[in-house]
Amino acid sequence: MRHLAALISASLAATPAVAQDAFVLEDAVALCATCHGEEGKPIDPEYPIIWGEQYFYIYTQLRDFAAGRRASDVMTPMAAQFSRDQMKAIAEYFAARPWPTIEASMEEGDAAIAEKGITGGQCSACHGKWQGDSRIPRLAGRQPGYLRKTMHDFKNEVRTNAPDKTSTMKQLDDQTIDALARYLATL
Amino acid sequence: MKLLRFTLAAAMAATLTGGAVSAQEETSASTLYGDLSHVTQDMLDRAAGDGNNFLHTNGNYHQTRYYPARQINTDNVRGLRPAWIFQTEIVDTMETSPIVVNGIMYVTTAFNHVYALDARTGRQIWHHKHNMGPVTTYCCGPNNRGVAVSGDRVFMGTLDAKLVALDAKTGKQLWETQIADPELGYSETMAPTVVNDMVLIGTNGGEYGIRGFVKAFDAATGELKWTFHTIPENSVGVWATHDATGRDMLRDIEAEKAALAKMGDPYETLGGGVWQNPAVDLETNRIYFVVGNPSPDLDGSLRPGDNLYTDSLVAVDMNTGEYICHFQYIAHDVWDLDAVSPPIITTVKDGGGNDVKGILHAGKTGYVYVHKADDCSLIRFSEPMVSQEGRWTLPTAEGARMLPGANGGVEWSPMAIDPNLHLSYAINLHQPMTYTVKSSPYPEGKLWLGGSFDVIPEEEQWGNVSAVDYNTGKIRWKVRTEQPMIGGILATAGGLVFTGEGNGLFKAYDSATGSELWRFQAGAGVNAPPSSYTVDGKQYIVVAAGGNAQLNYKRGNNIIAFTLAD
Numbered sequence: 001m002r003h004l005a006a007l008i009s010a011s012l013a014a015t016p017a018v019a020q021d022a023f024v025l026e027d028a029v030a031l032c033a034t035c036h037g038e039e040g041k042p043i044d045p046e047y048p049i050i051w052g053e054q055y056f057y058i059y060t061q062l063r064d065f066a067a068g069r070r071a072s073d074v075m076t077p078m079a080a081q082f083s084r085d086q087m088k089a090i091a092e093y094f095a096a097r098p099w100p101t102i103e104a105s106m107e108e109g110d111a112a113i114a115e116k117g118i119t120g121g122q123c124s125a126c127h128g129k130w131q132g133d134s135r136i137p138r139l140a141g142r143q144p145g146y147l148r149k150t151m152h153d154f155k156n157e158v159r160t161n162a163p164d165k166t167s168t169m170k171q172l173d174d175q176t177i178d179a180l181a182r183y184l185a186t187l
Numbered sequence: 188m189k190l191l192r193f194t195l196a197a198a199m200a201a202t203l204t205g206g207a208v209s210a211q212e213e214t215s216a217s218t219l220y221g222d223l224s225h226v227t228q229d230m231l232d233r234a235a236g237d238g239n240n241f242l243h244t245n246g247n248y249h250q251t252r253y254y255p256a257r258q259i260n261t262d263n264v265r266g267l268r269p270a271w272i273f274q275t276e277i278v279d280t281m282e283t284s285p286i287v288v289n290g291i292m293y294v295t296t297a298f299n300h301v302y303a304l305d306a307r308t309g310r311q312i313w314h315h316k317h318n319m320g321p322v323t324t325y326c327c328g329p330n331n332r333g334v335a336v337s338g339d340r341v342f343m344g345t346l347d348a349k350l351v352a353l354d355a356k357t358g359k360q361l362w363e364t365q366i367a368d369p370e371l372g373y374s375e376t377m378a379p380t381v382v383n384d385m386v387l388i389g390t391n392g393g394e395y396g397i398r399g400f401v402k403a404f405d406a407a408t409g410e411l412k413w414t415f416h417t418i419p420e421n422s423v424g425v426w427a428t429h430d431a432t433g434r435d436m437l438r439d440i441e442a443e444k445a446a447l448a449k450m451g452d453p454y455e456t457l458g459g460g461v462w463q464n465p466a467v468d469l470e471t472n473r474i475y476f477v478v479g480n481p482s483p484d485l486d487g488s489l490r491p492g493d494n495l496y497t498d499s500l501v502a503v504d505m506n507t508g509e510y511i512c513h514f515q516y517i518a519h520d521v522w523d524l525d526a527v528s529p530p531i532i533t534t535v536k537d538g539g540g541n542d543v544k545g546i547l548h549a550g551k552t553g554y555v556y557v558h559k560a561d562d563c564s565l566i567r568f569s570e571p572m573v574s575q576e577g578r579w580t581l582p583t584a585e586g587a588r589m590l591p592g593a594n595g596g597v598e599w600s601p602m603a604i605d606p607n608l609h610l611s612y613a614i615n616l617h618q619p620m621t622y623t624v625k626s627s628p629y630p631e632g633k634l635w636l637g638g639s640f641d642v643i644p645e646e647e648q649w650g651n652v653s654a655v656d657y658n659t660g661k662i663r664w665k666v667r668t669e670q671p672m673i674g675g676i677l678a679t680a681g682g683l684v685f686t687g688e689g690n691g692l693f694k695a696y697d698s699a700t701g702s703e704l705w706r707f708q709a710g711a712g713v714n715a716p717p718s719s720y721t722v723d724g725k726q727y728i729v730v731a732a733g734g735n736a737q738l739n740y741k742r743g744n745n746i747i748a749f750t751l752a753d
Contacts, residue, residue, distance in 0.1 A: 056322050060633075120644045124739040125327045126634065129279060134323040135633070163627035167639035171586065171621070 023086050029093050031078075040100035045145030052099030054132045058091035061161075070161040104144050104185035114183035117176040121168045130187050140187035147181035223289040224355070226336045228383060232469060238726075241287040241718040244333050244378040245601050246677075248467035249532040252603035253678045254719040258726035259751060260681030264695045264705045266752045270727060271309030273746040276300060276316075280328040280714070280742060281733025282599075284378060284675070286336055287720035288355070294731065294746050295331040299345045302746075303358060306722050306729075309748060313358035320347040324632055325374040326394040328736025332463075337381035337406055344375025344388050350404055352386075364409035366390065371632045372397045380464045380474075382505065385412055389461025389476065393497075393525070396482040396635045399459030401474075403508060413508035417459035417478045417496050422452055424493025427518035432554060432568050436579050438519055443491035453490040456629050458482030459497045462599050463529035466546065468560065472505045475546050475560070477526035484523040484593075485582045485624045486637025493518035498525045500548055500556070500563055512563035516550055521582055522622060523593040523640065524551040529601050531611070536658040537566055547657055549602050549613045551595035552578070555655045569660040572597070572615045572653040582622035582638055592620030593640035594671065594737070601716055603678035605698050609658045612684050612698070615651040616671035619643050652676070652686055654701060664701030673735055675716025677728070685728055687713020689740030693730055693747075711743020725750045 032050065036042050040051030050058060064070040065079035066087075082090065118124060132138030139147065153159035155169035155177075172180070226242060234240065235247035238256035246252045259267060275281075279297035286293045292306040299317035304310065323329075323346040335342045340361065341353040351363040366388065367373035372395025379388045385403045392399065399417035404410065426440050458481045465476035478501055481487075481494040495513070498520045502511040516526055528549040535545030535557055544560040553573035557566045576590035594616050602613045624638040642648070650672035654663040668688050676686040678698055687693040689712040695705040712734035719728050728749045734742035 116644045118739060120642050121639075122642060122737070122739075125737045128328060128736050129742065133329060134321065162633060163625065163630070164634050164636040164639055167586075167623045167625045167636075168641065170623070171639070171641045 023082070025089050025093060028082070028086070028090055032090070032094070037100070040097055041102060042143065045143050046149045047143070048146050049100060049102070049142055050094045051097035053094060053138060054134055054136065055091045055095035056134045057132065057137045058094055059087050060135055062087040062091065064161040070159060099138070099141060102141060102143055102185065104182060106182045106186055110179040110182050113176055113179035117172050117180050120171060130184060139184045142185055144181040144185040147184055148177060151177045151180065224291065225339055226288055231337065231381065239721045240289065241285065241720050242336060244284045244286070244335070244380070244464050245529055245716075248382070248469060250464065250466045250529050250601065251531055251533060251606065252601055252676065252716070253605060253680070255680050256719060256721050256726045257679065257681040258721065259679065259683065259728060261683060261697055261704060263751055264681070264683055267695070267705050267707075267728065267749045268752045269707070270748045270750040273302070273304055273309040273311070275302060275744045275746065276314070278742050278744040279733060280330055280736040281731040282330045282332045282376070282674070282715050283731050284333040284716045285718040285729045285731070285746065286334055287718065288336055290722045292729065293334045293336065293341055295333050295343060296733070296744070297329040297331065299331055299343060301334060301341065301343055301353065301358065303355070304746070306720055306727065306748070309746070315353055315358035315360070317343070317345050317351065319345070320369065322369045323347050323374060324369050324372045324395055325376065325391055326634075330376040330736070332376055333378040335379040335381045335386065337384070340406065342379045342381060342386050342406070344377060344379055346374050346376070348373040348375055348390070350375070350379065350386060350388060350409065352406070352409065362409040364404060364411070366402060367397070371395070377461070377463055380467065381406055382467050387465060387474065389463075391460050391462060393458035393460035393479040393482055394484060394634055394636060395632055396456035396629050397458060397460065398455055399461055399478060401461050401465065401476060401503070401508070415503050415508040415510070417461060417501065418454045418457045419495055420452065420454050422454045422457055422492055422495045423447065424495045424515070424518060427493055427515065430518075430552075430579075431514070431516040431556060431565055432552065434579055436517065436519065437581050443487075443519070446488065447491040450489075450491070452492070456482055457490055457494055457497065462527045463601065466530045466532045467505065468532055473502050473511060474505050475500060475502045475530045475532065477501070477528070477530055477548055479527055480520055480523045480525035483627075483635040483637030485521050485622060485640065486626045487519055487521045488626055489637070490519075494520070500526065500530060500546060500558060502563055514558060514563040514565055516552070516556065521624070522579070522589065524591060524596065526550060527599040528597050528613070531602060531604055532560065533604055533606055533657075535566065545657070547602065547604065547611050549597040549611070551591065551597060553591050553596035553615060555602075555611050555613065555657060555660070557657050557660070567660045569655045569657070570662050572613060572651060572655065572662065572665065573617050576619065580622070582624035584624060586621035586623040586641070588619060588621050588643065590619040591616070592618040592642065593622070594618055594673070598673045600673055601675045603676045603684060604657070605678045608699055609656055610654045610663055610698065611657050612676050612678055613653050613655065614672035614674065614676055614686055615653055616673070617649045617651070618671045619646045650688065652684070652696060652701070654698070666696065666701045666703070670740070671738060673738055674714035677717040677719060679719060685717045685730070687715070687717070687730055687732070689714060689735060689738055691732065691741065693732070707749070709743070709745065709747060711745065712740030714738075714740055
């Protein structure tokens with residue numbers, strides 16, 4: 001799947017259809033849908049849901065991808081083609097879509113482990129009731145694979161565009177991260 | 188004075204007879220108290236003695252949270268029962284201080300909803316939902332701590348860093364003004380303060396690299412009158428090595444001086460939010476407020492110097508915003524143990540036993556600090572209300588344990604005092620944390636802690652209600668609670684203090700002894716400051732039970748008013 005995304009990205013770079021002087025929102029979002037899903041459910045368990053995500057969060061992530069602050073072989077060249085206004089248009093489009101329903105379940109003991117991790121990391125201070133707000137992403141109902149990967153990427157400094165998350169995630173062991181991913185996915 | 192009291196009593200009688208609207212029509216607008224619903228400057232000035240209304244976030248301009256009514260008292264508080272419960276639309280963290288004007292109550296919720304309620308019944312009169320912009324940047328929950336009232340207007344700060352004025356009778360927005368840029372980390376959760384037709388408000392953002400301020404706006408138009416930057420262009424200070432309690436803060440002054448020479452003064456992104464209301468001294472036309480932490484919270488390497496005026500008590504001229512004096516508790520703070528609980532003006536004993544005008548502040552360190560009002564100097568600090576373990580321990584890459592944790596001591600929660608007992612009442616957190624530092628450059632409006640502070644879930648946590656004699660610094664009484672406490676407290680002339688807990692309990696204590704005299708289970712965290720008022724001959728205690736985002740206490744949406752059972 002990642003290979004497919006890379007191919008799409010490479011072809012996008014050579015395709016004038018979404019170049020800045022001929023930006024067509026429908027084309028841009030159709031391209032996004034090839035990985036993030038036609039109906040909002042991503043094609044890969046480690047890809048993020050962007051339907052119904054917060055407008056400002058999507059916009060800032062596109063900016064960070066474009067600037068290399070959030071490094072991604074797939075997303076960086078894709079985002080770099082858009083102007084800030086085009087990024088905003090894309091963000092508005094997806095923020096207005098309904099959040100998809102995904103299947104997720106917890107294992108026995110997950111809730112207690114996850115809640116202990118949440119207390120330790122003071123996660124609710126920013127993430128509140130997990131629905132997201134403006135620049136805070138939604139966590140509830142996300143794909144557990146994406147949640148797990150993201151927490152590990154912060155912990156291992158693969159993702160660096162929210163550097164304080166690295167310190168927080170380093171406090172969490174793998175068992176807690178796994179439990180948190182399943183717990184948040186089921187909310 | 189007798190005549191004035193008679194006039195007020197007559198107006199109250201009219202209220203009892205004919206209800207709020209007809210009472211307003213029948214009452215002469217020329218009385219000292221106007222038509223009772225129109226909040227005059229005189230009413231605001233005299234709020235400390237007003238047993239009918241609750242006009243200021245912290246009770247009165249001196250912010251004593253000492254309510255003069257005594258119908259509910261130590262003898263009868265056991266008979267306190269819910270009079271009504273109002274459920275808001277938003278089930279989320281609540282920090283609002285209910286404001287009551289002539290039987291009308293104004294409360295706010297998370298995400299900046301405002302409600303006007305009939306304080307007798309809880310009936311909704313109007314509901315205003317702020318038209319929130321797409322960009323908000325805030326730390327510690329989508330909170331709002333309430334409104335300010337003046338004239339026929341209600342004022343609120345918003346998460347998207349605006350100040351709005353509403354018509355008190357309809358909830359219709361009259362004006363709004365953009366205070367600062369939310370994309371850069373500015374937001375508003377504090378209630379404004381209104382004095383002499385000026386609306387005063389600080390800012391959040393110490394976790395995002397803002398440059399903090401207190402601003403004054405024209406109450407009629409929203410026009411900016413003055414700005415006091417809490418971070419001066421020269422923020423270096425005196426290279427203080429010890430904090431206000433005399434402990435070595437372990438600063439590497441030489442390294443800081445070298446960093447300063449290399450990078451210059453960091454004032455533009457140095458933080459210094461003002462989370463809570465100023466105390467207003469009408470005699471001297473001064474306001475006193477406390478300034479929050481430097482940015483980034485845990486990483487001092489990027490901000491050499493004392494980081495003035497972070498972690499400080501500051502006094503400025505009320506009419507111009509000009510600096511008068513300050514006292515810094517912690518220079519170059521790398522623990523977020525800053526100054527957030529609102530200061531209180533009251534008479535205190537100085538070092539020689541003389542009565543002087545004083546300022547009280549409960550630090551996140553867990554001490555009550557007592558200052559002279561005229562020059563901000565420190566008279567004394569109290570015994571610590573929470574254990575001091577490893578203070579100070581510098582944050583490390585691996586994480587270093589210290590107590591108090593970064594939520595304090597005492598958080599933003601306002602204190603109350605009983606001036607007759609010369610006791611200050613604070614709510615505390617016993618919450619050990621690990622402090623981790625990880626340097627990262629200014630992230631242009633994103634969270635910028637420079638590491639993290641993490642609760643140690645394996646360690647026991649709890650809270651206290653503490654009564655401190657501010658004339659001696661000694662703790663008079665201390666009561667332990669199941670969980671770390673956040674919200675606020677109210678003292679009354681009935682010899683009581685009221686405060687709530689994250690587990691839903693709302694309690695009354697004997698203010699002289701700490702004896703628990705009454706409790707109620709609210710079903711969600713009671714993490715907001717209580718208020719009181721009297722209407723139709725009944726005194727009420729009112730509090731929000733909406734839980735707390737920061738400490739993840741159970742959320743709810745209730746405003747609960749209590750009165751004595753008939």
